[in-house]
Amino acid sequence: MPTITSSGANGIDVNSLVSQLVAAERAAPAARISSNESKAQTKLSAFGSLQSSVDTFRQALDKLNNNETLNARSTSVGKPDQVAVTASTKAAAGSYRVSVESLAQTHQVASAGFAGTGAAVGEGKLTFSNDNASFAVTIDSSNNTLAGLRDAINSASGNTTVRASIVRADDGDHLVMTSLQSGVAGELSVTASDASGNPLPALPIGGLLPGDPATLASFSFSAGSSTNGATEKQAAQDAQIIVDGFSRSSSTNSFTDIVEGVSFTAIKADAGNPFTVSVTEDSSSGKKLVESFVAAYNMLQNSLRSLTSYNATSKQAGQLQGDATTLRLASVIRNELNTAVGGASENADTLSELGITTDAKTGALSIDNERLDALLVSQPDAMAKFFSGDDGFAARVDTALKGFADKDGLLAARSEGLRTQLKGLSVQRDALDFRMEGIEARYSKQFNALDTLLTSLNGTSSFLSAQLSSLL
Numbered sequence: 001m002p003t004i005t006s007s008g009a010n011g012i013d014v015n016s017l018v019s020q021l022v023a024a025e026r027a028a029p030a031a032r033i034s035s036n037e038s039k040a041q042t043k044l045s046a047f048g049s050l051q052s053s054v055d056t057f058r059q060a061l062d063k064l065n066n067n068e069t070l071n072a073r074s075t076s077v078g079k080p081d082q083v084a085v086t087a088s089t090k091a092a093a094g095s096y097r098v099s100v101e102s103l104a105q106t107h108q109v110a111s112a113g114f115a116g117t118g119a120a121v122g123e124g125k126l127t128f129s130n131d132n133a134s135f136a137v138t139i140d141s142s143n144n145t146l147a148g149l150r151d152a153i154n155s156a157s158g159n160t161t162v163r164a165s166i167v168r169a170d171d172g173d174h175l176v177m178t179s180l181q182s183g184v185a186g187e188l189s190v191t192a193s194d195a196s197g198n199p200l201p202a203l204p205i206g207g208l209l210p211g212d213p214a215t216l217a218s219f220s221f222s223a224g225s226s227t228n229g230a231t232e233k234q235a236a237q238d239a240q241i242i243v244d245g246f247s248r249s250s251s252t253n254s255f256t257d258i259v260e261g262v263s264f265t266a267i268k269a270d271a272g273n274p275f276t277v278s279v280t281e282d283s284s285s286g287k288k289l290v291e292s293f294v295a296a297y298n299m300l301q302n303s304l305r306s307l308t309s310y311n312a313t314s315k316q317a318g319q320l321q322g323d324a325t326t327l328r329l330a331s332v333i334r335n336e337l338n339t340a341v342g343g344a345s346e347n348a349d350t351l352s353e354l355g356i357t358t359d360a361k362t363g364a365l366s367i368d369n370e371r372l373d374a375l376l377v378s379q380p381d382a383m384a385k386f387f388s389g390d391d392g393f394a395a396r397v398d399t400a401l402k403g404f405a406d407k408d409g410l411l412a413a414r415s416e417g418l419r420t421q422l423k424g425l426s427v428q429r430d431a432l433d434f435r436m437e438g439i440e441a442r443y444s445k446q447f448n449a450l451d452t453l454l455t456s457l458n459g460t461s462s463f464l465s466a467q468l469s470s471l472l
Contacts, residue, residue, distance in 0.1 A: 014447040022440045029432050037425050044418040046307050046319035047411055050326065053303040054405045058398055060296035064289050065394035070384035073261070074282035078275030083241070084265040087279045089384075091261030099242045099274040100266045104253050107179040107187045107236035109221045111229065112207055113172020117147040122214040124194040128153070128161045128177075131185040135159050138195070139216060146173055149219075153177070162188060175219060179236065183251025187223060187236035192216040202227035239266045242274070281380040287372070290383065294356065294365045297337075301363045304330045325410050332404070334363075336397045341386050344393075348375055348382040351393075 064070070073087035082100045107130075114121070123144055127136040137152045146166060153164040165176050179186040192200040192215070200217045208218065218229040238249040241264060248258050253266040262279060307320040308327065320326045337358070340349040347353055355371035358364070375382050387394045404410050 014444065017447055018440055018443040021443050022436055025439060026432065026436050030429075033425050033429050033432065037422060040418045040421045040425065042319050043323075044415055044422070047415045047418070050303055050307060050320070050329075051405065051411045051415070053300040054329075054401060054411065057296045057300045058401055058405060060289075060293040061394040061398045064293050064387040065389070065392060065398075066289070067384050067388040069289060070286040070388055071381055072282040072285045073279050075262075076276075076278040076280070078277065079270070082266070082268045082270055082275070083277070084267060085277050085279075086263045088261040088263075091259070091279050093280050094278070096243050096259065096262075096277045096279075097245070097274045098264070098277050099272060100269045101240040101242060101247070101271045102237060102269050103266055104182040104239040104251060105234055105237035106182045108232070108234040109177050109188060109190070109228075109230040110167070110233050111175040111219050112231075113169060113174055114146050115172060117166055117173055118145050119173070120144055120214040121146055121149050121218065122200075122216045124192060124200060124216045125197065126153075126216055126219055127191040127193070128159075129189045129191075130161055130179060130181060130187055132181065133158075133161050135161060140195075144214075146175055150175060176233070177219070177221075177230070181251065182236075182253075183238045184236050185251050188221060189223070190219055190221045190230060192218075192220045192229070203229045241266055281376075283373075283376045283380070283383070286383045287369075290354075290356070290367065290372075290387075294367055298364045300333070301365075305363065325404070325414055329401075329404050329410075332400050333397070336400050337365075339396075341391070341393050341396070343389070343391055344386040345379045345382040348379060348386055354382070354386060 068089055071089040073089065073091045073093070075085040075087050077083060077085050083098060121139065121144060123139050123141070125136050125138050126149075127134065129135075135156055135158045137149075137156050139149055139152060143149065143152050150164045150166055153159065153162060161180055163178050163180055165178070167174050167176050177188060177190065179188050194200060200215055200220075202220070203215070203217050204212075208215070215229075221228045221230040221232070223232075238251055239253045239255075240247060240249045241255060241258075242248075243258050243264075246258075248255055255264040255266070258264065262277075264277075304326065307318045308323070308330070310317045310321060337351060342349070351357075351365070354375060355368035356365055357368060359366065386392065389395065402409065406412070
């Protein structure tokens with residue numbers, strides 16, 4: 001507010017009078033705005049807390065809607081250093097006799113030793129192929145060295161076949177060519193030809209002699225050929241395991257199609273020495289999700305009870321007591337929890353039949369572990385059939401909550417309405433301040449005018465008194 005000025009010549013405290021009058025006029029509307037702001041802010045905070053509890057509950061429901069976890073399988077491997085085993089929900093419980101006969105190997109061939117990476121290797125073309133792909137590299141005066149050949153192979157367009165490297169040994173530098181695909185299908189074939197594509201002559205028996213011209217035939221290789229320039233360092237080999245007497249091969253060390261739902265990954269071979277692999281139902285992961293669901297529900301229930309109840313001792317009402325949206329939300333959740341799930345296992349289509357019971361006084365859920373465990377022994381897929389799937393408990397309850405908890409749901413709408421109300425109250429407060437400034441200015445002008453008038457009257461009175469005194 002602007003500062004009030006007054007001469008106060010007649011003892012009138014204009015500043016004090018104006019301040020008191022303005023304060024008196026401000027008090028009632030300011031108190032009403034503050035009260036409405038406090039109520040709106042309290043409710044906004046309450047809806048925020050409720051939204052958080054509902055979101056946590058929905059997250060627990062989402063995790064429950066997971067058939068893979070609720071219907072999980074566990075595995076036991078007699079020799080875990082030889083094979084790793086995983087099982088999906090499609091796997092039937094059972095035991096298998098397994099032996100790892102061999103591991104997959106990548107094919108590897110190497111050239112004879114060269115004097116160094118800058119040694120000439122000849123010119124022409126090298127064609128690399130396996131059962132799945134083929135590509136060629138051209139070697140000319142720009143890359144006619146051992147290092148140049150290595151780089152040309154590794155950077156060739158379409159090379160999905162081989163990786164080249166140079167290994168230095170006592171007898172010289174060797175170009176090592178390693179297949180990029182393991183197993184028999186990745187076995188390399190390397191063909192040497194001149195620039196026109198004509199096959200180069202094979203190396204003479206015993207290899208090149210000092211002074212012989214360099215030739216790309218030094219890198220040729222074909223399985224079983226007697227005229228190879230390169231030497232095989234590691235044969236191509238498929239992995240092989242035997243399961244219950246049946247042999248299965250793989251170009252990798254992974255086997256996913258031997259037993260439905262069971263994956264084997266060979267780690268170490270020990271031919272002819274079988275061991276046991278067991279697959280069993282595993283309810284522990286599912287039970288943890290159920291425990292999280294119960295905890296999230298109880299947190300939501302506590303929040304609803306606290307926000308809507310009335311404490312007779314303290315005479316304090318919950319922040320959302322009587323709120324229609326909150327009461328409706330509580331009712332919807334309560335109804336969903338007491339509704340049976342169609343398609344669930346026999347005698348396991350309600351929470352209570354699963355061993356999840358409701359406290360009559362508090363509404364809190366609790367788990368009867370003995371009852372739940374017994375049910376899972378007799379019906380291992382009971383939890384999955386009850387909680388998961390489009391028509392399962394988790395999806396059904398979450399669908400019922402969407403209208404309340406989604407971004408455009410009722411809770412968000414109520415919160416947005418309260419924020420709009422708070423903005424309106426802020427505008428009202430600004431308007432009140434503006435109006436009080438006008439009232440203050442008006443009072444100040446009136447009382448200063450009164451003070452001036454009294455000063456003038458006092459001066460006139462003094463003059464008349466003096467005149468009258470002189471006449472006596």
